[in-house]
Amino acid sequence: MEQRVPILVYHHVYPEGHPDLGVTSNTKATGIIGEAEFRRHLQYIDENGWNVVSTSHIVDHIEHGSPLPERAVALHFDNGWLDTYSGVRPILKEHGIVGGICYIISEPTAAASEGKPAGIQTTTEGYVLKPFLTWDHAKEMLDEGWEIGAHTATHPKLAEVHKASGDAGVLAEVGPPNETFERHLGFVPEHFAYPSGSRNERTDALLSPHYRSLRLWTFSVPPQWAYTTRSTSPKALECQNVDNTVPFEDFTRIFTEALGR
Numbered sequence: 157m158e159q160r161v162p163i164l165v166y167h168h169v170y171p172e173g174h175p176d177l178g179v180t181s182n183t184k185a186t187g188i189i190g191e192a193e194f195r196r197h198l199q200y201i202d203e204n205g206w207n208v209v210s211t212s213h214i215v216d217h218i219e220h221g222s223p224l225p226e227r228a229v230a231l232h233f234d235n236g237w238l239d240t241y242s243g244v245r246p247i248l249k250e251h252g253i254v255g256g257i258c259y260i261i262s263e264p265t266a267a268a269s270e271g272k273p274a275g276i277q278t279t280t281e282g283y284v285l286k287p288f289l290t291w292d293h294a295k296e297m298l299d300e301g302w303e304i305g306a307h308t309a310t311h312p313k314l315a316e317v318h319k320a321s322g323d324a325g326v327l328a329e330v331g332p333p334n335e336t337f338e339r340h341l342g343f344v345p346e347h348f349a350y351p352s353g354s355r356n357e358r359t360d361a362l363l364s365p366h367y368r369s370l371r372l373w374t375f376s377v378p379p380q381w382a383y384t385t386r387s388t389s390p391k392a393l394e395c396q397n398v399d400n401t402v403p404f405e406d407f408t409r410i411f412t413e414a415l416g417r
């Protein structure tokens with residue numbers, strides 16, 4: 157059996173007592189999890205001998221056969237929320253984990269960097285106006301070994317953008333943000349995550365020349381876990397959405413199923 161690599165996708169990780177932690181659902185992803193549950197996840201990963209690897213490492217494995225450690229797992233944090241910087245970052249440090257990736261949306265990051273609010277439409281929370289991290293935060297994270305990925309300029313569903321505005325509409329979510337990344341961080345991210353997992357063959361074709369990897373996103377009840385392996389296309393990395401709708405037993409199933417148990 158090919159090695160199955162879980163890619164865990166988190167959105168908000170909130171301290172206990174945060175009012176939004178009361179939001180949960182049986183039918184849709186919330187994108188919210190408490191710090192205690194998040195620490196429990198990291199403890200499980202650690203105690204069961206899983207090794208956090210970077211997304212570049214996984215793509216090297218797919219493209220060139222670079223060996224991964226046994227029991228490799230990746231941690232993805234979508235949207236570039238401020239709580240990824242202020243909450244997740246110190247917790248990963250505590251656990252000695254290096255190599256998480258934060259997929260940033262360029263316009264809200266630019267707005268936050270100027271002290272302005274920005275809102276985005278999300279599948280998990282609907283329209284939200286919440287604090288985003290800034291370019292300086294992103295630089296600090298890069299210095300600490302994080303990867304920064306791209307997640308469009310404004311977080312639209314790209315399949316819908318293509319329907320409404322064609323190729324030009326999709327490319328407007330790629331070119332300008334990449335110029336912004338280059339200007340503020342000095343490089344264009346190699347990895348891209350589809351907002352809400354919305355994609356089609358044409359969006360894949362349009363984005364592929366710009367990024368080494370494209371990551372999917374899905375949600376189902378009960379959770380159906382899908383894995384990235386050596387045979388997975390780097391332009392369709394599989395992942396698992398993890399939030400407070402996922403019972404701990406289902407979380408552990410990600411790992412036991414990855415091992416074929």
Ligand SMILES: [Zn+2]
Pocket residue numbers: 234235307311350351352
């Ligand atoms: Zn997103």
